Amino acid sequence: MQLLSSTLSLTRYLVQGKPAGPIMDTVREGLKNQVIREIDNEPAAKSIGWTESSMPFAPDFEKAQFMFGTYMVFSLRIDKKSVPAKIINKHVTMAAAKRLAETEQKQLSKTEKQQIKDEVTDRLYTRVPASPNVYDLVWDCEAGALWFFSNLKEANEELETLFSKSFRLSLIRMFPYTEADLACGLTDEQRDTLKKAGPAAFNMGGAHA
């Protein structure tokens, strides 16, 4: 479980709203609908979905315990396959040569070339196992707060998209402006001041003695 590891990275979010209906049932349904799909032995290059934090490679949200006290804990899993471009090019060249020999053509049309490339890519991706990345999250539904245990741009973007699709709720990433505007209890007047603010200079009055 990533959450229990000795070193963590964390991005904070504000969850806008609460799940409709009974929270546990709605969230369980959202997790089941968008559970990670295995893509080994399939031509897909990428799969994104939810998984259990304690059983990331055998999720079963029918039985899963994802409620810990008042927090919900589950994980985003991103599986990706990668085949180096050089290997794809080599196999495309070989397949094109074979097709020319079989059909006794002098050259292949653009459509035939694309068809060969698609076939080769599908064949190679089917043979490559996906490399999984699991990122835990903690959701405090009552407080409308969510911590995502990654600072990676791609992982955070995928989280925002999948979360909205699964639970019909928006995530707002907490960074200096959003934190000040939404979470620091500023008055309307203070928020106006914030909006108009520009960078300050801390080196007024000459160089260091």
Add this chain to the structure above:
Amino acid sequence: MLDVSVAYNRYKFLGHEFLTWLWYMIDTNPEALKKADPEMESLTIGNRIVLENRRHNRDETITIRGDGAGLEEGVIALTKGAKVTEMHLVFRAGGLEWRFNTKGESLSASSLKTPQTAKMETSEDLEGAVLEKIYLTERVVNLLHNLYAQFIKERVSLDWEKKTIYRISAWVRGDQRGDG
């Protein structure tokens, strides 16, 4: 609210000012930071600080790292207009210690080391271990939030333009170990 990506870039400077202010406060008035966590024993700069100077159409990055590294070069960079963009912090409270990096532009935490949790003996211990880790993580989340809220309330107050900027500038010049 403004478009999120526009707001992220437009107000990035607030995060850099926050970390620069935090250094100033740690150096001049650490007691005032205890508002962020009443149990705080200490909050100190750890083994890494990154400063950036984006003035006069040039980007300059100064990284100071190492457990025994002095911050003199950082102070010189401040006098030239640089601000702190990343900082490693050591937070002690209740006899426990947390270490983490924070980035001004995102207010995110990385390399977060919380105090050790109890060892899990059986799978039944999982819930306890998870809740303990959440509690320990929440201490840092709340600390960062409360420190930032303390900064931002000062940042939007009349005192900011009239007093705080001058006090920080005096601290940067080294001619005042300010009154916070």
